[in-house]
Amino acid sequence: QVQLVESGGGLVQAGGSLRLSCAASGFTFSAYAMSWYRQAPGKERELVAGISSAGGRTNYSDFAKGRFTISRDNAKKMVYLQMNSLKPEDTAVYYCRTLVGTAYLGQGTQVTVSS
Numbered sequence: 001q002v003q004l005v006e007s008g009g010g011l012v013q014a015g016g017s018l019r020l021s022c023a024a025s026g027f028t029f030s031a032y033a034m035s036w037y038r039q040a041p042g043k044e045r046e047l048v049a050g051i052s053s054a055g056g057r058t059n060y061s062d063f064a065k066g067r068f069t070i071s072r073d074n075a076k077k078m079v080y081l082q083m084n085s086l087k088p089e090d091t092a093v094y095y096c097r098t099l100v101g102t103a104y105l106g107q108g109t110q111v112t113v114s115s
Contacts, residue, residue: 002026002104004096009109012086020081020109022096030054030074032100036081038092038111048094049081063089086113 008020020036035050049060049070058070069082079096093108 002098002100004098004104004106006094006096006106006109009094009111011112011114014086014088014113014115016086016113017082017084018086018111020083020094020096020111022079022081022106024077024079024096024098027098027100029077032098034070034072034079035097036070036079037095037097037105038090039095039108040089040092043092045095051079083111086111088113088115 003025005023006020008018010018012018031053033050033052036048037045038048039045047061048064049068051058051070051072055072067085072079091111091113093110095105095108097103097105
């Protein structure tokens with residue numbers, strides 16, 4: 001079955017960086033686009049960034065442009081989110097997501113940015 005396991009979250013000061021990782025299994029990873037979403041307390045889940053199956057195309061929400069970078073390693077079945085210049089408003093649970101017939105998300109990893 002499809003499994004997505006995120007890691008790499010934590011507590012960081014404003015201006016700092018974190019690299020999130022997502023390990024995928026249970027499907028043909030290289031055939032599917034991947035994305036990162038986040039959900040802050042009291043807010044709806046929102047798209048952070050997406051990447052095509054081969055990694056040649058990426059897209060970012062406006063708040064992520066210029067600060068976050070999504071990438072993938074199809075050989076390792078991993079997708080990453082490099083987050084730089086973090087702000088307190090980036091505090092959220094970050095989820096890895098794919099659409100394999102239906103949407104799958106991992107359990108999430110908490111990112112907390114202190115001011």
